[in-house]
Amino acid sequence: MFPASLSANHDKASTEDYHLYRMLLGLPEGPSEIVPGAALPLESSMDIHGGGKLAVLCAS
Amino acid sequence: MTLKGLCNPQYNNPSLYTSTMSLAGPSRLGPRIARLPHRLVLEVSGPDARKFLNGQSCKNIEALGGGYSGFLNASVSLTNRHFITSQGRILHTCIIFQRSPTSYLISHESPDDHPTPLQTLLPPYKLRSKVRIKDVSEEWDTWAAWGSEIESGGLMPTRLWRPGSGGANESQWSWPEGIRSLGLSEAEIGCWDLRAGLGMRQLLIPKGQNRESAAYAM
Numbered sequence: 314m315f316p317a318s319l320s321a322n323h324d325k326a327s328t329e330d331y332h333l334y335r336m337l338l339g340l341p342e343g344p345s346e347i348v349p350g351a352a353l354p355l356e357s358s359m360d361i362h363g364g365g366k367l368a369v370l371c372a373s
Numbered sequence: 374m375t376l377k378g379l380c381n382p383q384y385n386n387p388s389l390y391t392s393t394m395s396l397a398g399p400s401r402l403g404p405r406i407a408r409l410p411h412r413l414v415l416e417v418s419g420p421d422a423r424k425f426l427n428g429q430s431c432k433n434i435e436a437l438g439g440g441y442s443g444f445l446n447a448s449v450s451l452t453n454r455h456f457i458t459s460q461g462r463i464l465h466t467c468i469i470f471q472r473s474p475t476s477y478l479i480s481h482e483s484p485d486d487h488p489t490p491l492q493t494l495l496p497p498y499k500l501r502s503k504v505r506i507k508d509v510s511e512e513w514d515t516w517a518a519w520g521s522e523i524e525s526g527g528l529m530p531t532r533l534w535r536p537g538s539g540g541a542n543e544s545q546w547s548w549p550e551g552i553r554s555l556g557l558s559e560a561e562i563g564c565w566d567l568r569a570g571l572g573m574r575q576l577l578i579p580k581g582q583n584r585e586s587a588a589y590a591m
Binding site: 315316317318319322323324325326327328330331334335338339340342343344347348349350351352353354357359360361362363364365366367368369370371 | 403404405406407408409410411430431432433437440441442443445446461462463464465466482483484487488489516517518519520537538539541543544545546556557558561567568569572573576578
């Protein structure tokens with residue numbers, strides 16, 4: 314269901330529009346871009362994107 | 374000059390992220406909203422839910438009312454594809470929503486070919502924690518909204534760069550005057566997505582009975 318609260322002032326966009334917008338912002342997302350078990354947090358900019366504290370991202 | 378100032382003077386400029394957002398053009402495009410059908414939703418609830426997620430995910434989840442986080446490989450382990458993966462690799466990135474202090478919803482991507490789907494990754498770590506982990510993808514639709522009235526004022530988050538324990542500077546977002554309202558109705562759940570500044574809202578909308586007849590049905 315379309316979110317009732319935002320239907321008045323938001324236009325419906327496609328999932329592809331979302332991916333384009335996030336790519337323009339430089340945000341990797343999903344297992345095809347952040348490969349599970351291989352990608353390192355700092356390589357994937359998790360620190361810059363607020364994904365956690367550096368101590369956790371680097372130390373584990 | 375302080376270490377902080379030397380390393381990144383430009384990041385202390387509060388106008389930096391707002392100008393970045395303008396370049397990406399949300400205000401030019403107008404507010405948009407899109408459904409993200411590839412995302413699944415996992416519910417973690419119970420008296421120990423917060424403690425459990427603070428321990429398992431990379432982030433202190435209550436600090437910003439939820440948001441972007443991730444799950445790392447905590448130990449050398451065998452995945453179900455029998456690859457030995459080493460420590461500290463990302464297994465999942467996700468958006469964590471706080472529904473109540475004892476109930477959290479995690480929007481994640483675990484397609485069929487994912488080596489460690491989140492819904493099977495987390496339960497073994499429950500041990501004696503009082504948490505219930507349940508796949509609730511059938512109950513929620515994931516949406517993202519962007520390009521809204523961000524520049525027209527309202528409460529703004531601030532980003533601070535602080536030297537971390539290892540010497541490298543660390544980015545921290547905060548809402549000094551309180552978290553800006555998401556403008557959602559009661560049944561809807563959301564959080565600000567601050568990955569690229571105040572650019573996006575991530576939303577969970579209960580799946581409706583009248584989905585086919587809704588004006589914007591997919």
